[in-house]
Amino acid sequence: MTKLLEVNDLRKYFPIQKGIFQRTIGYVKAVDGISFDVQRGETLGLVGESGCGKTTAGRCLLRLIPPTSGSFIFGEEQVDLAKLSHQELRPFRRRIQMIFQDPHASLNPRMTVGDIVGEPMRVNRTETGSALQDRIVELLESVGLRSQDTRRYPHAFSGGQRQRIGIARALALQPELIVADEPVSALDVSVQAQILNLLSELREKFQLSYIFIAHDLSVVEHISDRVAVMYLGKIVEISDAETLYQSPKHPYTEALISAVPLPDPSVQRKREHIRLEGDVPDPSQPPTGCYFHPRCRYATDICKQETPELRQITEGVQVACHHSDTLALQGV
Amino acid sequence: MASAEKTSDQTPLLEISGLKTIFPTDDGIVNAVNDVSFSIARGQTVGVVGESGCGKSITGLSMLQLVPSPGRIEAGEILFYRNADDEPLDIAQVSPKSELMRQIRGNEIAIIFQEPMTSLNPVYTVGNQIAEAVMLHDQVDKKTARERAIEMIARVGIPAPAQRVDEYPHQLSGGMRQRIMIAMALCCSPTLLIADEPTTALDVTIQAQVLGLMQELQAEMGMAIMLITHDLGVIADLADEVVVMYSGRVVERGSVDDIFYNPLHPYTQGLLKSIPVLGRTPQSTLPSIPGTVPHPLALPDGCSFGPRCPERMPKCDEMPELVGINGKTENDGHAVRCWLHTDV
Numbered sequence: 073m074t075k076l077l078e079v080n081d082l083r084k085y086f087p088i089q090k091g092i093f094q095r096t097i098g099y100v101k102a103v104d105g106i107s108f109d110v111q112r113g114e115t116l117g118l119v120g121e122s123g124c125g126k127t128t129a130g131r132c133l134l135r136l137i138p139p140t141s142g143s144f145i146f147g148e149e150q151v152d153l154a155k156l157s158h159q160e161l162r163p164f165r166r167r168i169q170m171i172f173q174d175p176h177a178s179l180n181p182r183m184t185v186g187d188i189v190g191e192p193m194r195v196n197r198t199e200t201g202s203a204l205q206d207r208i209v210e211l212l213e214s215v216g217l218r219s220q221d222t223r224r225y226p227h228a229f230s231g232g233q234r235q236r237i238g239i240a241r242a243l244a245l246q247p248e249l250i251v252a253d254e255p256v257s258a259l260d261v262s263v264q265a266q267i268l269n270l271l272s273e274l275r276e277k278f279q280l281s282y283i284f285i286a287h288d289l290s291v292v293e294h295i296s297d298r299v300a301v302m303y304l305g306k307i308v309e310i311s312d313a314e315t316l317y318q319s320p321k322h323p324y325t326e327a328l329i330s331a332v333p334l335p336d337p338s339v340q341r342k343r344e345h346i347r348l349e350g351d352v353p354d355p356s357q358p359p360t361g362c363y364f365h366p367r368c369r370y371a372t373d374i375c376k377q378e379t380p381e382l383r384q385i386t387e388g389v390q391v392a393c394h395h396s397d398t399l400a401l402q403g404v
Numbered sequence: 405m406a407s408a409e410k411t412s413d414q415t416p417l418l419e420i421s422g423l424k425t426i427f428p429t430d431d432g433i434v435n436a437v438n439d440v441s442f443s444i445a446r447g448q449t450v451g452v453v454g455e456s457g458c459g460k461s462i463t464g465l466s467m468l469q470l471v472p473s474p475g476r477i478e479a480g481e482i483l484f485y486r487n488a489d490d491e492p493l494d495i496a497q498v499s500p501k502s503e504l505m506r507q508i509r510g511n512e513i514a515i516i517f518q519e520p521m522t523s524l525n526p527v528y529t530v531g532n533q534i535a536e537a538v539m540l541h542d543q544v545d546k547k548t549a550r551e552r553a554i555e556m557i558a559r560v561g562i563p564a565p566a567q568r569v570d571e572y573p574h575q576l577s578g579g580m581r582q583r584i585m586i587a588m589a590l591c592c593s594p595t596l597l598i599a600d601e602p603t604t605a606l607d608v609t610i611q612a613q614v615l616g617l618m619q620e621l622q623a624e625m626g627m628a629i630m631l632i633t634h635d636l637g638v639i640a641d642l643a644d645e646v647v648v649m650y651s652g653r654v655v656e657r658g659s660v661d662d663i664f665y666n667p668l669h670p671y672t673q674g675l676l677k678s679i680p681v682l683g684r685t686p687q688s689t690l691p692s693i694p695g696t697v698p699h700p701l702a703l704p705d706g707c708s709f710g711p712r713c714p715e716r717m718p719k720c721d722e723m724p725e726l727v728g729i730n731g732k733t734e735n736d737g738h739a740v741r742c743w744l745h746t747d748v
Contacts, residue, residue, distance in 0.1 A: 265680075
């Protein structure tokens, strides 16, 4: 596999401003120095609880919001997308697309489905005239909609179908990487499975890579090859999906896995439940040392003082924990 | 979380039979809840599961006569055994605005909703809001009500209750707000708590805290819980009995083990198969249910699940009845609404 994207030390700090002069009195470190890479044809899952910075990270990658620092080396050209001007970025924009969470808010209600799916191609002048129409129909069919649907408006579709429209729009410019931000969390259970299957199918068909952002660990496990767990703007663990869930190496990952109720009553009765105390801390005033230490049941003095670096412990497994060598944590 | 011992003693607390709640609209009548029957025993947890629009929330609201206008209860009984010895009271016959209904709400049956921010009043402190509920129901003075509020805040596991009591909802996190809602719901020791998607808006670690808290309080106070959710994991974690709803009807009902290990209705089977299970899913296609939930104004003839059902047969053009399995009646044990399991 070849590397499609390499993210180095991505940071996004939002200033907190106060007073009539809008003086900056501090920063919310939404994304606080994360590094990872995405291989061609791979799905990288990004999980974490609300406020951990997973969505901000995704938006920075598309330069929908400007990152504070960091580099994203993309494609065979090895171009650093973070440094490009808006003009220089244009040819790359079409190669990275996004799928949004809320299929109701992300489609313009005044545009027909054909216009919505065709818009990226019109803007980029990749197709015109009847070729454009053919391409729209082809895209709609590839996501399981019908050619008659081009003239209908988004309100006529159910949530799952709207998400399909959003996916067709993301595919319009034949991207190499798709950032999917909670693409199934607004959908009903039975429809969720359809969309997950569609995403896997399209990945094979068009050789796509995904960055799949979600809070639902079971969904992320299902679709991802590798998973990165975020907590308070930092990645605490990255590993391949199976290893992560069977033998987590970071206490936060362990607690997250333990908190997911399994749809199996007898297993659920037998499981040991780790109940994390308290809430995620305020990201403008993160704790000292390891950000997770106030809620961690294995925390020692070193955790209060020193921030652990993300380091590789075995092939493909990176963890940011002082005690990862000595802890034996339970998986699913 | 299985440690919390259940105090269920099988005497019925609430029996719903043939409940029908309708919403007249310009385009026709929506049967949001259609011929729903199930019962809740004292101290028991009954999970009601289904996808959006299946009528699970409206069932909960019907039980408190809180169905939003223009909806109304059209038929059926909601028998509520206020005291084990007395004759039951049919809530379906009680007027929504009557004094009696007000006494039942909060005092005997309490409800918590999905979004704690919209259920709390932003301009009053949380202590005020809990104290208000206490004063309304228990006729105590302000000072005692405040003390009770602090006590309840402590009981739902919020640190520093004496300070938190004077804070406003926006100063609390989502998990804490939901704890406040639980405190408010439980301050009058109801015999039944209706929890409508209580943890859907919360993160998993906070969800685990709140679900654990509900189990602890149930063990302590002995109330029954009707847990409305779409999350089968939450159901497996908490419920004793499960009611599966689809398009306003109960399609299957049984103990939590019946539903998870011996599901009989093709919808229940499809639902269980279509969810990715942590640690168990191979990297392949999920078996999904084709199509979508039918529009409530354009329900198919016969079984509403028919058009999506892999086992569809000609008979499915007629609506099957909910029937008991293994020689039991439909009110007792495992019951299913499907022609595959209906002996003629």
